Amino acid sequence: xxxxxxxxxxxxxxxxxxxxxxxxxxxxxxxxxxxxxxxxxxxxxxxxxxxxxxxxxxxxxxxxxxxxxxxxxxxxxxxxxxxxxxxxxxxxxxxxxxxxxxxxxxxxxxxxxxxxxxxxxxxxxxxxxxxxxxxxxxxxxxxxxxxxxxxxxxxxxxxxxxxxxxxxxxxxxxxxxxxxxxxxxxxxxxxxxxxxxxxxxxxxxxxxxxxxxxxxxxxxxxxxxxxxxxxxxxxxxxxxxxxxxxxxxxxxxxxxxxxxxxxxxxxxxxxxxxxxxxxxxxxxxxxxxxxxxxxxxxxxxxxxxxxxxxxxxxxxxxxxxxxxxxxxxxxxxxxxxxxxxxxxxxxxxxxxxxxxxxxxxxxxxxxxxxxxxxxxxxxxxxxxxxxxxxxxxxxxxxxxxxxxxxxxxxxxxxxxxxxxxxxxxxxxxxxxxxxxxxxxxxxxxxxxxxxx
Amino acid sequence: xxxxxxxxxxxxxxxxxxxxxxxxxxxxxxxxxxxxxxxxxxxxxxxxxxxxxxxxxxxxxxxxxxxxxxxxxxxxxxxxxxxxxxxxxxxxxxxxxxxxxxxxxxxxxxxxxxxxxxxxxxxxxxxxxxxxxxxxxxxxxxxxxxxxxxxxxxxxxxxxxxxxxxxxxxxxxxxxxxxxxxxxxxxxxxxxxxxxxxxxxxxxxxxxxxxxxxxxxxxxxxxxxxxxxxxxxxxxxxxxxxxxxxxxxxxxxxxxxxxxxxxxxxxxxxxxxxxxxxxxxxxxxxxxxxxxxxxxxxxxxxxxxxxxxxxxxxxxxxxxxxxxxxxxxxxxxxxxxxxxxxxxxxxxxxxxxxxxxxxxxxxxxxxxxxxxxxxxxxxxxxxxxxxxxxxxxxxxxxxxxxxxxxxxxxxxxxxxxxxxxxxxxxxxxxxxxxxxxxxxxxxxxxxxxxxx
Numbered sequence: 053x054x055x056x057x058x059x060x061x062x063x064x065x066x067x068x069x070x071x072x073x074x075x076x077x078x079x080x081x082x083x084x085x086x087x088x089x090x091x092x093x094x095x096x097x098x099x100x101x102x103x104x105x106x107x108x109x110x111x112x113x114x115x116x117x118x119x120x121x122x123x124x125x126x127x128x129x130x131x132x133x134x135x136x137x138x139x140x141x142x143x144x145x146x147x148x149x150x151x152x153x154x155x156x157x158x159x160x161x162x163x164x165x166x167x168x169x170x171x172x173x174x175x176x177x178x179x180x181x182x183x184x185x186x187x188x189x190x191x192x193x194x195x196x197x198x199x200x201x202x203x204x205x206x207x208x209x210x211x212x213x214x215x216x217x218x219x220x221x222x223x224x225x226x227x228x229x230x231x232x233x234x235x236x237x238x239x240x241x242x243x244x245x246x247x248x249x250x251x252x253x254x255x256x257x258x259x260x261x262x263x264x265x266x267x268x269x270x271x272x273x274x275x276x277x278x279x280x281x282x283x284x285x286x287x288x289x290x291x292x293x294x295x296x297x298x299x300x301x302x303x304x305x306x307x308x309x310x311x312x313x314x315x316x317x318x319x320x321x322x323x324x325x326x327x328x329x330x331x332x333x334x335x336x337x338x339x340x341x342x343x344x345x346x347x348x349x350x351x352x353x354x355x356x357x358x359x360x361x362x363x364x365x366x367x368x369x370x371x372x373x374x375x376x377x378x379x380x381x382x383x384x385x386x387x388x389x390x391x392x393x394x395x396x397x398x399x400x401x402x403x404x405x406x407x408x409x410x411x412x413x414x415x416x417x418x419x420x421x422x423x424x425x426x427x428x429x430x431x432x433x434x435x436x437x438x439x440x441x442x443x444x445x446x447x448x449x450x451x452x453x454x455x456x457x458x459x460x461x462x463x464x465x466x467x468x469x470x471x472x473x474x475x476x477x478x479x480x481x482x483x484x485x486x487x488x489x490x491x492x493x494x495x496x497x498x499x500x501x502x503x504x
Numbered sequence: 505x506x507x508x509x510x511x512x513x514x515x516x517x518x519x520x521x522x523x524x525x526x527x528x529x530x531x532x533x534x535x536x537x538x539x540x541x542x543x544x545x546x547x548x549x550x551x552x553x554x555x556x557x558x559x560x561x562x563x564x565x566x567x568x569x570x571x572x573x574x575x576x577x578x579x580x581x582x583x584x585x586x587x588x589x590x591x592x593x594x595x596x597x598x599x600x601x602x603x604x605x606x607x608x609x610x611x612x613x614x615x616x617x618x619x620x621x622x623x624x625x626x627x628x629x630x631x632x633x634x635x636x637x638x639x640x641x642x643x644x645x646x647x648x649x650x651x652x653x654x655x656x657x658x659x660x661x662x663x664x665x666x667x668x669x670x671x672x673x674x675x676x677x678x679x680x681x682x683x684x685x686x687x688x689x690x691x692x693x694x695x696x697x698x699x700x701x702x703x704x705x706x707x708x709x710x711x712x713x714x715x716x717x718x719x720x721x722x723x724x725x726x727x728x729x730x731x732x733x734x735x736x737x738x739x740x741x742x743x744x745x746x747x748x749x750x751x752x753x754x755x756x757x758x759x760x761x762x763x764x765x766x767x768x769x770x771x772x773x774x775x776x777x778x779x780x781x782x783x784x785x786x787x788x789x790x791x792x793x794x795x796x797x798x799x800x801x802x803x804x805x806x807x808x809x810x811x812x813x814x815x816x817x818x819x820x821x822x823x824x825x826x827x828x829x830x831x832x833x834x835x836x837x838x839x840x841x842x843x844x845x846x847x848x849x850x851x852x853x854x855x856x857x858x859x860x861x862x863x864x865x866x867x868x869x870x871x872x873x874x875x876x877x878x879x880x881x882x883x884x885x886x887x888x889x890x891x892x893x894x895x896x897x898x899x900x901x902x903x904x905x906x907x908x909x910x911x912x913x914x915x916x917x918x919x920x921x922x923x924x925x926x927x928x929x930x931x932x933x934x935x936x937x938x939x940x941x942x943x944x945x946x947x948x949x950x951x952x953x954x955x956x
Contacts, residue, residue, distance in 0.1 A: 064524065065592060068639055069517035070617070070956035071525060073589070102552040102572055113651055115638075120554055120572065137525070137587075140517060140953075141639045143647050165522070186567075187520055187593045195595055199565055501592075504522035 058084060059160035059168075060152050062145055063503035069140035074148055075503060076157060077165055081132040082121065084155045088148075089119060094134075099123035107136065109151050115144045129165055130172035163500025167493065170485060176207045177485025177496070181439060184500050185268065192317030193267040197436050206435050206442075207484050209257075213250050214480050220246065221473045227466050244460050247453050254450045257435065261443040264436035266351070270312060270321035271425050277356035282385040285408040286356065287311075287322065290417075315418045318425065320352075352424050353380040354417075359389045363397055370401060381420055387413070441496075445479045452476035510536060511612035511620075512604050514597055515955035521592035526600055527955060528609060529617055533584040534573065536607045540600075541571060546586075551575035559588065561603050567596045581617055582624035615952025619945065622937060628659050629937025629948070633891060636952050637720065644769030645719040649888050658887050658894075659936050661709075665702050666932050672698065673925045679918050696912050699905050706902045709887065713895040716888035718803070722764060722771035723877050729808035734837040737860040738808065739763075739774060742869075767870045770877065772804075804876055805832035806869075811841045815849055822853060831876055835869065893948075897931045904928035 058078025064071070076085060086094045091105020101121050107114045120135040127133035138144055153159060163184070170180045182202035189195040200206070223238035230237075275283045290313050311322040355373055357366050373380050384390070384398050387405035398405060404420060406413030437443050452475040459468050481487035510530025516523070528537060538546045543557020553573050559566045572587040579585035590596055605611060615636070622632045634654035641647040652658070675690035682689075727735045742765050763774040807825055809818050825832050836842070836850050839857035850857060856872060858865030889895050904927040911920050933939035 061522075063522040063592075064516040065519035065521035067517035067519065068953065070513075070515040070527075070639070070953055072516065073523060073525060075522075100554040102554060102574070112648075113655065114647075115651070116654070118572075120570075122554070135589075139635070139638050140515075141641050141647070143642050143644075144638070147647075183591070186591050186596070187522070189593050190595050192595075195566075195593070195599075196564075199567070202568070203565065501520065501522055 055158075058157045059164055060149055060157040061160035061165075061503040062149065063135070063165075064140070066142065067140075068142065071137050072140040072145045074136040074138065074145060074152075075160075075165065076134045076136075076152065077127070077129045077131045077160075077168060078157075079132060080156060081134045082123070084152055084157055085119060085134045085136065087155050088151055089117075091119070094119065094121060097121055099126050107138070107148055107151070109147070114147045114151065115139055117148075125172070128174065129168040130174050131168060160502060161497070162502045163497030163504055166500060166504050167497045175202075175204070177488065178206050178210075178439070178442065178483050179204055180485070181441075181496060182206075183504065185438065187501070187504070191267075191314050191319045194319070194438075196317075197264060197267050197438055200435065201438070206437070209253070209435050210480055210484055213253060214477060214486075216246055217250070217473060217477055217480075221470060221477065224466055224470045224473065228470060231466070240460050244457065247457055247460075251450060251453055254446050254453070257437050258443055258446050258450070260435065261437040261440075264438035265440075266425060267318065267436065268438040270319035271352060271421075272350045273320050273322055273352045273354060273421070274350040275322065275354045275356060278358070278361075281356045281358045281361075282408045283356055286354070286383075286385065286406075289408050289411045289414055315422060318422060320421060350378055352421070353378050354383060354421075355380050356383050356385055357403075359384050359386040359394065363394075366401075379424055381417070381424060383413075383417065442483050445483045448479040449476045452479065507610075510609045511616055512601055512609040513612035513617075513955040514601065515587070515617075516592070518594065519592075520594065523589050524592040524597045526588040526590065526597060526604075527612075527617065528586045528588075528604065529579070529581045529583045529612075529620060530609075531584060532608060533586045534575070536604055536609055537571060537586045537588065539607050540603055541569075543571070546571065546573060549573055551578050559590070559600055559603070561599070566599050566603065567591055569600075577624070580626065581620040582626050583620060612954060613950070614954050615949030615956055618952060618956050619949045627654075627656070629940065630658050630662075630891070630894065630935050631656055632937070633893075633948060634658075635956065637890065639953070639956070643719075643766050643771050646771070646890075649716060649719050649890055652887065653890070658889070661705070661887050662932055662936055665705060666929060666938075668698055669702070669925060669929055669932075673922060673929065676918055676922045676925065680922060683918070692912050696909060699909055699912075703902060703905055706898050706905070709889050710895055710898050710902070712887065713889040713892075716890035717892075718877060719770070719888065720890040722773035723804060723873075724802045725772050725774055725804045725806060725873070726802040727774065727806045727808060730810070730813075733808045733810045733813075734860040735808055738806070738835075738837065738858070741860050741863045741866055767874060770874060772873060802830055804873070805830050806835060806873075807832050808835050808837055809855075811836055811838040811846065815846075818853075833869070833872055833876060835865075839865070894935050897934045900931040901928045904931065 056079065058076055058080040060074065060076045062072060063075040064073045082094050088107050088109065089103075089105050090108055091103050094103065097103060099122055103119045103121065105117065105119065107117050115138045118137045120137065122128070122133040122135075124131040124133070136148060138148060149159070166180050166183055169175060170177060179202050182198050185198035186195070186202055189198050220238050220243050226237045227235060275287055277283055291311075313320045313322075353373070353376075355369070357369065370382065373382070381404060382402060383404045383406055385406060385408050387395075388407050388410070390398070390405065395405070404413060404417060406417060437446065452472045455472045456469055456476070459472070478487050482492065508531065510528055510532040512526065512528045514524060515527040516525045534546050540559050540561065541555075541557050542560050543555050546555065549555060551574055555571045555573065557569065557571065559569050567590045570589045572589065574580070574585040574587075576583040576585070588600060590600060601611070618632050618635055621627060622629060631654050634650050637650035638647070638654055641650050672690050672695050678689045679687065727739055729735055743763075765772045765774075805825070805828075807821070809821065822834065825834070833856060834854060835856045835858055837858060837860050839847075840859050840862075842850070842857065847857070856865060856869060858869060889898065904924045907924045908921055908928070911924070930939050934944065
């Protein structure tokens with residue numbers, strides 16, 4: 053996976069802009085740039101310095117640029133790295149990249165800079181993956197989790213577990229060497245105690261995926277209810293609130309996240325609402341059952357009834373809802389029309405009274421949404437698993453350790469013990485990249501953007 | 505126009521990417537960054553150095569970044585400039601910008617960094633405008649012209665003219681001071697000779713706009729002819745050829761330039777072809793006149809007939825075409841169907857024989873397109889005027905100088921001479937920005953992108 057050549061790519065987003073940054077990494081990064089750079093002799097400059105000059109193709113000036121020099125190993129990839137900051141014209145960028153490719157650089161593959169950083173030990177695999185998550189992060193929570201992971205929180209936690217296991221693995225290996233003497237170097241009680249301790253951590257990490265995944269990908273929510281109860285009005289009310297918030301945070305991507313609401317840093321994602329809206333019509337005709345089936349895709353249902361609905365009908369719908377596993381919020385729209393006795397009926401059934409049109413009750417609704425996903429008091433500086441690859445590896449580790457537990461008191465199975473512990477170590481290693489295969493790396497890094 | 509505060513903007517294109525670069529300029533650029541940067545004390549670092557560290561909002565890590573330090577006047581704007589290279593996430597970029605705005609920076613207006621560079625004397629106005637042209641350049645020729653202008657070629661040429669005129673202006677002022685003595689410090693023959701020399705340069709520059717504009721904005725071309733002669737097929741044939749070329753040059757913008765063809769660095773732009781295609785139907789019904797009216801928008805017409813067309817009808821169309829001022833290329837499609845005598849007829853009328861479907865004759869057609877715009881032997885390292893503002897100022901300069909010529913031998917008009925020469929100097933000064941108004945500057949810099 054690791055070549056010793058010099059790679060090049062545009063590292064800033066494509067499109068016209070004030071500046072574009074072209075990155076080179078590899079043993080020849082500085083010498084290749086030097087061949088096309090008119091200015092100081094880059095080979096003689098100190099690391100972490102900036103140099104103004106021209107990029108020329110023979111006598112033709114391509115651009116006035118500023119070159120950033122990072123002499124390996126003091127760089128992102130730990131190789132020589134040059135960043136050329138040029139005018140942000142596609143034509144110029146392409147000319148410079150082509151020129152340097154002609155001189156001997158190679159167009160970088162997606163994520164190849166980060167792959168090199170990983171291969172050269174700048175960070176482990178879960179940290180490399182966090183770089184991609186960090187770039188994709190679009191909320192306070194997802195940003196914090198990715199940052200925590202990139203800065204090595206997850207890796208540190210796993211490293212401790214792994215070291216303790218390695219100790220026992222070597223003890224058991226030692227027993228196997230002295231098999232005929234029937235000694236026991238690895239104290240079985242201590243091993244059992246260690247594995248139970250590790251399992252507790254694994255359990256917590258595996259469990260954290262539910263939260264981590266929600267933070268990374270958002271909470272899928274469905275607004276359901278009969279036609280014309282005000283579902284779209286509610287969505288718009290929530291989204292309008294959101295737009296004001298979003299414009300402070302990530303205005304440029306607004307058009308692609310129209311159906312997302314960011315509440316206190318947690319993204320609520322309204323999935324397939326068109327489809328659900330359609331099936332909402334079906335409720336009347338064929339009962340709530342079929343649309344509830346659809347709602348199972350959601351982590352959370354906002355179920356809405358009209359204030360003027362018959363109480364018997366409301367109770368029927370609530371009954372159906374309660375049979376579902378998906379948690380739901382029961383809300384009554386057009387609450388301003390309720391009589392005191394109606395109000396009492398709904399309050400008895402834990403309904404939240406709102407007026408979507410007048411945006412009344414939105415703050416309470418938002419708080420209830422947060423309460424339902426139980427994220428309001430999450431400590432994102434704590435290690436959370438956000439990656440399905442990691443959670444799978446953690447589960448495999450747990451399976452191997454459970455087999456160790458089963459055999460721990462059986463004196464004839466030291467061989468199996470050693471094997472299962474090794475297996476557990478293998479799965480843990482896959483997360484941080486102590487154990488890797490080309491397939492695994494390719495699978496991870498092709499998801500990166502080019503230039504990273 | 506120039507404030508003494510510290511401005512901030514994202515300088516790379518918006519969107520997700522490996523890295524984003526946030527630029528600050530102003531007296532507080534370094535001290536503001538220092539307040540949120542965990543790493544070395546930036547205030548104590550040398551200019552043109554790079555520093556790895558964290559951007560933190562109190563205790564919350566926003567990102568790991570590399571900070572580029574340019575201590576004024578050794579920077580683009582000649583002020584203190586800091587560039588923060590962060591992970592290319594919209595969320596992170598917005599967080600960092602908001603954080604620094606809270607500390608006291610101000611969001612930069614479009615082109616404000618370049619405006620500051622101009623105001624601080626880093627370059628003149630025509631060079632500043634060339635920066636925007638450079639970013640927008642999408643072909644070899646437009647890139648070369650913008651680069652030549654940005655590097656000051658145009659400015660140097662104007663500076664010489666201006667200095668010679670200033671000399672005469674001061675001589676004539678001197679004469680006015682000694683008016684009662686009737687001396688002549690400014691030799692009238694030399695003045696006339698100088699103005700004629702200047703006029704020759706102005707004429708060349710004004711004339712160069714025709715070429716310069718074509719290079720910057722492309723040659724508007726219309727493919728005309730009766731329905732079903734193969735106009736769309738020809739356009740596709742030309743565009744296909746282009747796609748292969750473009751993919752080497754500016755692949756990312758391909759979808760927005762579908763109707764442009766880059767031939768040897770000259771862009772041919774097919775304007776409003778849909779409209780023209782529509783009016784093509786009108787030819788049959790109401791004659792060629794009306795559609796020829798439309799064709800006047802073009803610099804060049806490709807007029808296409810079918811090989812099987814009646815010769816009398818062809819002659820009629822050619823006759824109408826010849827009455828137009830717009831140059832045209834007469835081409836015959838489906839040439840493989842021509843009999844020898846038909847071939848002779850078309851060759852006699854200087855037709856180019858092609859087969860659009862089989863892409864035969866395309867290279868000759870492209871050469872003819874280049875010949876028609878007479879750009880094939882252009883020396884783009886020569887000064888070309890590409891900016892309508894500049895050409896207008898040059899024409900005003902010429903008008904003033906012509907008035908000088910009219911009065912040069914009239915002894916009672918030294919006052920007018922001085923005034924007209926000053927006027928000429930004023931217009932020349934507007935080009936390079938020696939003379940500016942807030943309106944002029946605002947008009948120029950609001951067309952820049954933010955962050956430049």
